[in-house]
Amino acid sequence: MSLETFRTETRAWLEANCPPAMRVPAKGEADICWGGKNWTFASDDQRIWLERMVERGWTVPTWPKEYGGGGLSKEEAFILKEEMKAIRARSPLDSFGIWMLGPALLKYGNEEQKREHLPKIARGEIRWCQGYSEPGAGSDLASLRTKGVKDGDEYIINGQKVWTSYADKSDWIFALVRTEADAPKHLGISFILIDMDTPGVSTKPIKLISGKSPFCETFFDDARAPVANVVGKPGQGWEIAKYLLSHERAGIVSDTVAGGLNPVTASHQVGEVDEHGRIADPILRGDVARLTIDALAFEATMRRVKDEADHGEGVGARASILKYVGTELNKRRHELNMSALGSDGLLWEGEKEEDGDPARNWLRSRANSIEGGTSEIQLNIVAKRVLELPGT
């Protein structure tokens, strides 16, 4: 099928199948479909939209068909994205399974693991969380101490993870566990898939400055996982984690962009404009304009990096530049949004559900430059791998 035909057919299918209620931008977390065993759909439309997209494999358009994907080429997937954007269709399903575990399984998983887990991710049946950071292993992630001791064909796992996003709502976790006690720091870690219903696994939400609790602590007390649940080889976990972190960085950045970087709406909402429709405060107007320039430059950079990757130049360590710039920009956007809103931005809660969102989203954005590797870690990576500056 030619790309033009694909576009025409895709457009017609979306037009006929995307419910109107799914063509308005998601207002907040509540409008996002995460899926999972315990998922309650926010509406019938959300359910229908997921089911229809699942049927075509379009929740994961580029995955192979035998694993629940759409089997689309890069170009076709790009067209699908464009056509969805054109009608402002929401993503039918968002999940760490799609963004992170899926790509890792496709690259490192064995056939059995792929057949078992990928279709359930594609259909939104199993919700995954990521067990990486520990209280003593943040930026220095490879120093993690959660331990797996082999007992027959199982590992007995003990330790604690922290900053596990939505662990309390997840069905399975992919975790980094130190299984090779005698190996060097980076070579003793395995990437293990663990059912959250396993006895000995428990979670506890962490309350954040935003008042919300998207993150948990996750505890392992003599929890057992089959050796067959190790992805790749035992000791290969760090390599897989690094591969996956680049996907996480891409995810955080695309979230940033999806949120829209233009902060101008807020200042218009509160009506602080002059008789020409300009933002009344000239200094604020200048700040918004400078942010807009950087947002335009960032948007163009995403496009350029994609084009260069398609021409075989690879993204590599430059993903760190995107992560650094994108998250710092998003923080600036929320800061300006708060400035533009003035005292309206201080609202914590009110009659409407969205009252308090600006403040909470602003507070949430502070984590962007910490999670997935801090800005400082990204700068270290750029200095060492791109600029090849010497170590101390």
Added chain:
Amino acid sequence: MSFVLNEEEQMLRDSARSFLSETASVAALRKLRDENNPEGFSRDLWASMGEMGWCGILVEEAFGGVDMGVSAAGFILQEMGKELTSSPFLSTSVLAATALRVAGTEAQKSAWLPKIAEGKAVIGFAVDERARHNPDAINTVAAKDGNGLRLNGTKRFVANGAGADVLIVVAKTEDGAPCLVMVDPKADGVSATPRRTLDSQVPADFTFKDVKLDGDALMNGAQDTGKAIAHVLDVGRACLAAESLGVAERAFDITIDYIKGREQFGVPIASFQGLQHRSAHLLSEIELARSIVLKALRTLDETPSQAPIWAAAAKAKATAVSRLATSEGIQMHGGVGMTDEYDIGLYYKRAQAAGEFLGDDAWGAGQVAKLSGY
């Protein structure tokens, strides 16, 4: 729109890179400066550029040019920025050639475009009348006078104006409508004052006092002259942004080389995290500038109606990034960065001047706000 260079563009960039590094490098600029060259550039170099086809990069083939597009012109200027090449390329081959192309009469095109393409003409494009760029506040008037025009007004810092063969002057009619006129700098009533700027260039200020022009001096080949002028300026801004980008890129490379080689406390200073983070931040900023400059150049070639916001944004970003890269460059060089012997200071000066011309980052931000509707 492609964000990678096609084969033809890569060849052009590579040949510009090798030619400029041999014949028009920083050493050449130092020589022009130290000899007090009255024009601030070499006519021989300009003729060589004509032979290579660069001068007619925006001139249609019918007039002897190679017509490769704004992006190609930008790629050449980016390389010129790296070498701090001094030439009338921007004033003549970009601004004047575009003005003639979009607003010139057939007679004006036939008279001047072939000469531009051959590297045999130097043309000043006179727009600014005050210290800060403001193309919306033009007070130079070309009023009807019998069958011709009478020009009155002043222009400042016209690039390559001192030895120009002809000037293209942005003016307004007696009714206040924007217009463009071609003026012989030797005509009665025209007085020129060369100025020497910090980046070793020699622009000129002009005063026009009752200058009599023939009717055919008026450039009325465009349907809407105001729009044509805006387009010429946008092309100039995007190309100048490319030059600023080149300045930033080379200043950054020089600085990274320096900190890798310079030892203190028994180790290369590049091993210190304080400098590593500043370097990585700078590279991130340069990557942003690369993308937005390319976006502006491509937009001017492919969908010019959407170009104004990209040209303004690219000019603003490239200005800010080139100034940051060069000032950080001096700081990271330490004391030697303040000496005339090291090149980084020359890049700092060029970043300041190129940034100012056709609107700096503050001006660009104002445009972006206006064009975004807030």
